[in-house]
Amino acid sequence: MDAPVHVRDAEYRKTVLPSGIRVVTEALPGVRTVALGVWVETGSRFEPPGWSGIAHFTEHMMFKGTRRRTAQRIAEEADALGAQLNAFTDREHTCYYVRVLSEHLPKVTDLLADMLTGSLFEEEALERERQVILEEIKMYEDSPDDLVQDLFLETVWAHDPLGRPVIGFRHTVESLRRPDFVEFVSREYRSPRLLVAAAGDVDHDQVVEQAAELLGPLSAEAPPRGASTPSVSLDSTYRTKDTEQVHLCFGYPGLPQGDPDRYVLSVLDHVAGGGMSSRLFQEVREKRGLVYSIGTFTVLYRDAGAFAVYAGTSPERAREVLEVSLRELDRLRQEPVPEEELSRARESLKASLMLSLESTASRMFFLSRAELYFGRRISPDEVLQELEAVTSDRVQALAQRLLRDRPALAAVGPADAEATTRAALEAVV
Numbered sequence: 001m002d003a004p005v006h007v008r009d010a011e012y013r014k015t016v017l018p019s020g021i022r023v024v025t026e027a028l029p030g031v032r033t034v035a036l037g038v039w040v041e042t043g044s045r046f047e048p049p050g051w052s053g054i055a056h057f058t059e060h061m062m063f064k065g066t067r068r069r070t071a072q073r074i075a076e077e078a079d080a081l082g083a084q085l086n087a088f089t090d091r092e093h094t095c096y097y098v099r100v101l102s103e104h105l106p107k108v109t110d111l112l113a114d115m116l117t118g119s120l121f122e123e124e125a126l127e128r129e130r131q132v133i134l135e136e137i138k139m140y141e142d143s144p145d146d147l148v149q150d151l152f153l154e155t156v157w158a159h160d161p162l163g164r165p166v167i168g169f170r171h172t173v174e175s176l177r178r179p180d181f182v183e184f185v186s187r188e189y190r191s192p193r194l195l196v197a198a199a200g201d202v203d204h205d206q207v208v209e210q211a212a213e214l215l216g217p218l219s220a221e222a223p224p225r226g227a228s229t230p231s232v233s234l235d236s237t238y239r240t241k242d243t244e245q246v247h248l249c250f251g252y253p254g255l256p257q258g259d260p261d262r263y264v265l266s267v268l269d270h271v272a273g274g275g276m277s278s279r280l281f282q283e284v285r286e287k288r289g290l291v292y293s294i295g296t297f298t299v300l301y302r303d304a305g306a307f308a309v310y311a312g313t314s315p316e317r318a319r320e321v322l323e324v325s326l327r328e329l330d331r332l333r334q335e336p337v338p339e340e341e342l343s344r345a346r347e348s349l350k351a352s353l354m355l356s357l358e359s360t361a362s363r364m365f366f367l368s369r370a371e372l373y374f375g376r377r378i379s380p381d382e383v384l385q386e387l388e389a390v391t392s393d394r395v396q397a398l399a400q401r402l403l404r405d406r407p408a409l410a411a412v413g414p415a416d417a418e419a420t421t422r423a424a425l426e427a428v429v
Helices: 054-061 071-080 102-118 123-141 144-156 170-175 178-188 204-214 262-273 279-286 315-334 339-356 360-374 380-388 392-402 415-428
Strands: 011-016 022-027 033-040 084-089 094-101 194-200 236-240 246-253 294-300 305-313 408-413
Touching: 011 204, 022 204, 022 360, 033 102, 033 360, 054 084, 054 094, 054 123, 054 178, 071 084, 071 102, 084 102, 094 102, 094 360, 102 204, 123 144, 123 170, 123 178, 144 236, 144 246, 144 305, 144 408, 194 204, 194 360, 236 415, 246 315, 246 415, 262 279, 262 294, 262 305, 262 315, 262 339, 262 380, 262 392, 279 294, 279 305, 279 315, 305 315, 315 392, 315 415, 339 380, 339 392, 408 415
Parallel strands: 022 194, 236 408
Antiparallel strands: 011 022, 033 094, 033 194, 084 094, 246 305, 246 408, 294 305
8 A cells, every 4th residue: 555645745847758748747755656657648539430449449459469578478577566557548538557666667667658659459369359348348238327327428418429438339349450450549649649647756857768768659740639519418318228226317518627617516516416415315315215326426528528416216216316306406506505515515525635645546647637638737735725715606606507407318227117217307307
């Protein structure tokens, strides 16, 4: 386990290489480990329609062999260094990251760079990993609470790549071939789209030197992305699944990352459904016993966002869950949040932030997302100040701004509950 991090002692440095690669580091005293991430500004929203899932599939393939290392060698080298090597893909980014003792950082950086610049995408490995991802899709489809949240985003952004699931669809994953991956990597994995971020016991100059040397083979040219805000749909979608419950996800277009009210949204989200004392948890579960699980969530992307409620309930209770939930959201529009409740939400968010930053990995992710979306360091103290500045009037104003239309609805449940679920939505709005 990492040692606790004293956030006010961090030393931040940033370098932009001639190739366009950005390097940001935070030196943290008192730790002997480092977390390093190589971020690529590509994800599912940048895939052509017929290639849905290729960004995530590519991430898997980066571990399956390079010109210098077999897949087994990659795994053995990471284990020999005691390194925790992993990766993930989201709608706007792909990240390859590692946690390791700081003395081994040069070796593990070489390993990561080799994966990104030298992967082979061999046919046999592709076919094997295709089956792995198809099983992953089945697992995802067997998790209705996860499925319905993606289905909600697919409903809201029905006509935009932002609405497609990161994992892709069975038919697109089955259709992808080696030349598709070669073209995708050539087009997307380019120096100006790369961020190298590290936090912990780290030497900034050493990371810069290795990034320049090892990631040099990547193209230094990257055409700018198209800048079109995705159109929004407030329809309803029902996916039939052999489940006991109806899983509901309903909500509204939200805020993009750069919106000045994003911290107000964090407080609004917490008051509405962020914990056991939240309004939805208390009203829908504790007072009425209508659900086991209910809460709110937000997603914020470069130029779009969403705010939503998730709940799982019996089909015959769907209407009441919708009624009570929407009534509670309307209260946020109509009435200011009492100061005691507001203070509780602010303090909870501040504590969550500070607790989440007590490891090198979480500091690296925090540092990275600030650079990716804002091009600068955002210190924890800055976030604390922004949260402290959130007032009841600002929360109410944001609720009036966002929670004003009929909600979009996605539901996953048994076939015989579809008509009643759709009717419930129409009845309560």
